Amino acid sequence: MLISARAKQDGMALLKPHLQQGNAQSSGKVVIGTIKGDLHNIGKNLVALMLEGAGYEIKDLGTDISSETFIVVIKSDKPDILALSALLTTTTPSMKQTIEAAKEAGLRDQVKIWVIRCPGRNS
Numbered sequence: 001m002l003i004s005a006r007a008k009q010d011g012m013a014l015l016k017p018h019l020q021q022g023n024a025q026s027s028g029k030v031v032i033g034t035i036k037g038d039l040h041n042i043g044k045n046l047v048a049l050m051l052e053g054a055g056y057e058i059k060d061l062g063t064d065i066s067s068e069t070f071i072v073v074i075k076s077d078k079p080d081i082l083a084l085s086a087l088l089t090t091t092t093p094s095m096k097q098t099i100e101a102a103k104e105a106g107l108r109d110q111v112k113i114w115v116i117r118c119p120g121r122n123s
């Protein structure tokens with residue numbers, strides 16, 4: 001699976017210029033990252049690539065991102081959407097923590113927050 005993910009990544013690099021051609025105008029700004037304690041990034045990268053292909057401006061913070069970092073970036077970059085990724089049941093509380101931190105910082109109404117239901121929850 002990791003090999004196929006890498007092949008997909010290389011393939012997307014070739015496709016990217018063609019996917020972006022029809023999207024001269026930005027569809028919006030997205031900050032995306034995998035939450036603290038979680039290193040899974042294949043799904044996040046796919047989501048980021050597809051959104052980029054759909055004309056969104058993407059800032060990918062990477063993996064193991066603390067709620068504090070997400071808040072700093074919401075303040076500095078003012079994204080339309082904050083997209084949080086997580087695969088581990090044990091790290092999903094960090095999503096709640098990040099949403100609470102956004103509320104406490106008075107930023108919750110300025111940004112839509114997308115979360116992924118932990119796919120590993122039933123396994």
Ligand code: B12
Pocket residue numbers: 001037038039040041042043044046047083084085086087088089090114115116119120121122123
């Ligand atoms: C690949 C993998 C790894 C790789 C990760 C490599 C990488 N660079 O990401 C490695 C080997 C490093 C790894 C490590 C671990 N893993 Co792992 N891993 C997987 C595996 C096999 C596949 C995950 C994957 O990439 N799927 C493919 C992608 C495309 O799918 P996806 O991530 O779900 O993403 C899609 C959607 O979820 C969604 N999506 C994702 N993010 C977002 C965000 C937004 C905003 C939106 C809208 C949508 C969205 O869109 C994506 C595209 O469709 C799963 C098992 C499985 N079958 O899921 C276990 C799994 C997730 N891992 C698991 C575990 C336990 C671990 C480890 C703790 C193992 C260990 N003891 O060390 C470590 C944890 C490391 C860490 N701190 O994060 C468990 C989690 C169990 C649980 N209930 O929490 C799983 C479920 C395996 C299992 N059945 O036990 N893992």
